Amino acid sequence: MNDLLIANGNVLTVSPDGARADVLRRYDVLVRGQRIEAVQPAGRIDRSHFRTIIDATDKVVMPGFVNCHAHTPMVLFRGLAEDVSIDRWFNEFIWPLENNLTAEDVYWGMLLGAAEMIRAGITTVADHYFHMDRGGEAIDQIGMRGVLGWAMFSSLGKPALDQTDTFIREWHGAANGRITTIVAPHAPYTCDDDFLMAAGRIARRHGVPVHIHAAEVIAQTEASLAKRGITPIEILEQTGVLLPGTIIAHACGVTPDDVERMASAGVGVATAPKTYLKLGMDITPVRDLRAVGIPVGLATDGVVSNNTLDLWEAMRLTAMLQKDRALDPEVLTIPEALAIATHESAKVVGLGGKVGAVAAGYLADLIVVDTSGLHHQPLHSITASLVYSAMASDVVHTIIDGKVVMRDRRILTIDVDDVIANVSHQNRRLAQRVPGQRIQTYHP
Amino acid sequence: MNDLLIANGNVLTVSPDGARADVLRRYDVLVRGQRIEAVQPAGRIDRSHFRTIIDATDKVVMPGFVNCHAHTPMVLFRGLAEDVSIDRWFNEFIWPLENNLTAEDVYWGMLLGAAEMIRAGITTVADHYFHMDRGGEAIDQIGMRGVLGWAMFSSLGKPALDQTDTFIREWHGAANGRITTIVAPHAPYTCDDDFLMAAGRIARRHGVPVHIHAAEVIAQTEASLAKRGITPIEILEQTGVLLPGTIIAHACGVTPDDVERMASAGVGVATAPKTYLKLGMDITPVRDLRAVGIPVGLATDGVVSNNTLDLWEAMRLTAMLQKDRALDPEVLTIPEALAIATHESAKVVGLGGKVGAVAAGYLADLIVVDTSGLHHQPLHSITASLVYSAMASDVVHTIIDGKVVMRDRRILTIDVDDVIANVSHQNRRLAQRVPGQRIQTYHP
Numbered sequence: 001m002n003d004l005l006i007a008n009g010n011v012l013t014v015s016p017d018g019a020r021a022d023v024l025r026r027y028d029v030l031v032r033g034q035r036i037e038a039v040q041p042a043g044r045i046d047r048s049h050f051r052t053i054i055d056a057t058d059k060v061v062m063p064g065f066v067n068c069h070a071h072t073p074m075v076l077f078r079g080l081a082e083d084v085s086i087d088r089w090f091n092e093f094i095w096p097l098e099n100n101l102t103a104e105d106v107y108w109g110m111l112l113g114a115a116e117m118i119r120a121g122i123t124t125v126a127d128h129y130f131h132m133d134r135g136g137e138a139i140d141q142i143g144m145r146g147v148l149g150w151a152m153f154s155s156l157g158k159p160a161l162d163q164t165d166t167f168i169r170e171w172h173g174a175a176n177g178r179i180t181t182i183v184a185p186h187a188p189y190t191c192d193d194d195f196l197m198a199a200g201r202i203a204r205r206h207g208v209p210v211h212i213h214a215a216e217v218i219a220q221t222e223a224s225l226a227k228r229g230i231t232p233i234e235i236l237e238q239t240g241v242l243l244p245g246t247i248i249a250h251a252c253g254v255t256p257d258d259v260e261r262m263a264s265a266g267v268g269v270a271t272a273p274k275t276y277l278k279l280g281m282d283i284t285p286v287r288d289l290r291a292v293g294i295p296v297g298l299a300t301d302g303v304v305s306n307n308t309l310d311l312w313e314a315m316r317l318t319a320m321l322q323k324d325r326a327l328d329p330e331v332l333t334i335p336e337a338l339a340i341a342t343h344e345s346a347k348v349v350g351l352g353g354k355v356g357a358v359a360a361g362y363l364a365d366l367i368v369v370d371t372s373g374l375h376h377q378p379l380h381s382i383t384a385s386l387v388y389s390a391m392a393s394d395v396v397h398t399i400i401d402g403k404v405v406m407r408d409r410r411i412l413t414i415d416v417d418d419v420i421a422n423v424s425h426q427n428r429r430l431a432q433r434v435p436g437q438r439i440q441t442y443h444p
Numbered sequence: 445m446n447d448l449l450i451a452n453g454n455v456l457t458v459s460p461d462g463a464r465a466d467v468l469r470r471y472d473v474l475v476r477g478q479r480i481e482a483v484q485p486a487g488r489i490d491r492s493h494f495r496t497i498i499d500a501t502d503k504v505v506m507p508g509f510v511n512c513h514a515h516t517p518m519v520l521f522r523g524l525a526e527d528v529s530i531d532r533w534f535n536e537f538i539w540p541l542e543n544n545l546t547a548e549d550v551y552w553g554m555l556l557g558a559a560e561m562i563r564a565g566i567t568t569v570a571d572h573y574f575h576m577d578r579g580g581e582a583i584d585q586i587g588m589r590g591v592l593g594w595a596m597f598s599s600l601g602k603p604a605l606d607q608t609d610t611f612i613r614e615w616h617g618a619a620n621g622r623i624t625t626i627v628a629p630h631a632p633y634t635c636d637d638d639f640l641m642a643a644g645r646i647a648r649r650h651g652v653p654v655h656i657h658a659a660e661v662i663a664q665t666e667a668s669l670a671k672r673g674i675t676p677i678e679i680l681e682q683t684g685v686l687l688p689g690t691i692i693a694h695a696c697g698v699t700p701d702d703v704e705r706m707a708s709a710g711v712g713v714a715t716a717p718k719t720y721l722k723l724g725m726d727i728t729p730v731r732d733l734r735a736v737g738i739p740v741g742l743a744t745d746g747v748v749s750n751n752t753l754d755l756w757e758a759m760r761l762t763a764m765l766q767k768d769r770a771l772d773p774e775v776l777t778i779p780e781a782l783a784i785a786t787h788e789s790a791k792v793v794g795l796g797g798k799v800g801a802v803a804a805g806y807l808a809d810l811i812v813v814d815t816s817g818l819h820h821q822p823l824h825s826i827t828a829s830l831v832y833s834a835m836a837s838d839v840v841h842t843i844i845d846g847k848v849v850m851r852d853r854r855i856l857t858i859d860v861d862d863v864i865a866n867v868s869h870q871n872r873r874l875a876q877r878v879p880g881q882r883i884q885t886y887h888p
Binding site: 075076077078079080082083084085086089112115116119120274276277278279280281282307308309310320321323324326327328329330331333334373374375376377378379380381384385388389391392393416420423424427430431 | 519520521522523524526527528529530533556559560563564718720721722723724725726751752753754764765767768770771772773774775777778817818819820821822823824825828829832833835836837860864867868871874875
């Protein structure tokens, strides 16, 4: 007996190179255990063979989104740092706010944010934050896939490195393989070279890559060049953290030489376009990176800059901002946007060929999307609708690792109301900024 | 007996200058006939005095959005012109597609698009399209507020001018005042000077302003200067269509002198940021316009460029693109974005001081927004959530002209399923492009 049948849906297929995106109309998706067993025309198989059946008639079945760079527990601070410059954002808001943060908060924040992501059709998150052991518990409990890194700053010293070492030993491969780990130094402007080298050594010892912010804006690259004569990406290269599979968050301020370095090293880039617009930053040179084979994945960043954990919006903005910067609407087409959202995002977090496609052998990380809403009507083009019309609220079912985690928009693995109540109870304390105690000062 | 009580909501208040946006917690909104009678702390009035009660506990009560520039019936072509340059978009897609269009199509397209707008919290639309008499029927029937203009091109000659004249006589003030009219020549690059002058005369004769596309991109302004030595805005001025209250769609390519001209004339500008990004256009210089007192209103344009009729997205993009272009996250703040979405959008379509505020004496064009979704949690800042987290699907009730048009997301005035069925039945025909018959060729 099979485990799960997603019956009679319109199945999205995207070529990895972004040349084509199509829809197989009225197809069944058969799931056994964690994996997709077959994708075939509907009606060929007897429904009584399945424990669970999801009717996807007139709905789209597509890969769940992969969030390539998030600080999920920062949902706790949603809406608390608005309309401020990037240095005020760090120095007067984020870091003073984070001084309030307890391990318990991270657990609840991760649960709340993961629930928001599952509701929005995100099935994997590459998270970069503090108290990641408690974050891991939350990811395990809610049933999401996670590539988790415990954020480290030089100012936290050797205990932070040891903590990461322990975290990787305890959590890599946890939750039946749903959770993997990554080494997560914050950035070259908050971690000195010795610290980065030590981080790189931990990564190589465990055979995991690194997840780090770098070249977030051109000004950071210019400051680095002025101060040290090398770019942030060169610092990463020289300190040994530019490993194959390393995730570079943002990379908006990379030079052409940096792009070559990154391509040679085999890293991926996470792009969070809403953050760039909101914070008046530069944007990731997505087309330049992809032109030399660097995979680009979608990201929400934290909600203190992005406000929601919504990769539909990130997908749309990624495509639109490339058109905008090129003043050319013919670049970054709908199939390319969908390839970025699926195959490439998976590759960025080390899950290339494992998630990101509705195909036999892939892990069953799938979402079912309702295209009956008025914002899709009339439905001339499903692929256009997915990129330019769909909303997070169109996701009706979310399947992760073969398990139905959300059905009819109800999350089945945790009590969401309880999570909201627990978090809201802490609102007053969490909204207090504790200045003078921040982890660093932002002056790259 | 009063007509409608919207009880115990969080009422959004925005100062017209955008300096402040606040929330009155637990307030009642009393509606009598078309108008808001009072806004007062909840519980002061006996609920039994009201025919209809909407419980807005823990929800936001705010003005409905005003869509300052749309071609609503183009929903019929949603998703049919993607990833193409602006000249291909006009010449190979839009105009050949529109050759299929019948008056009957416009009626159904307007109904479908109006339903999408009401679902997204839009209560007024300034529409610019063909067969606007049938469009007016649809707007009347669904219960929306409309400022309607029948699109005219030089190529259509004097009959088009006469048609507009008749349309204004028959429709201005229709539907109990919900429908007003406007003169709608397409653009200075599709209407010659004599035609624009004739349009201006009709407008002055009827005492209505003009709604026209102008300076959509810098290239249009440059082409106009090269060809005639004057800008598109100067053409409008010289032909007498730059009237007080005239709506200029886009104005992305205006010169500093144009901005002065527009301010002196007393026109407003409609901005449709998603269209600009998708078509790789320039963007409206929103801050420059507002600095000299030109009101800027939000717009969706047609869905063939914008894909959805969603002003939440337009509000967010308007704010973010100003931050982006200025490389300064402190500009175009949340209160300013809300002022643009409310007071200023109302002013652009000639409804300043009539709609756009939840205040006694204003027309009761109101929406009730659910902020309980996970993408709002925890709710530290309602105003931040409205600008950066809210989705069209968060709108639960829509009230227009004192009438509940949508309740619990169900539209009460028309049969939406019937509209979808009628439209979808025509999909194949509508998707056919009829080249060689287009109304114009785009070569500004």
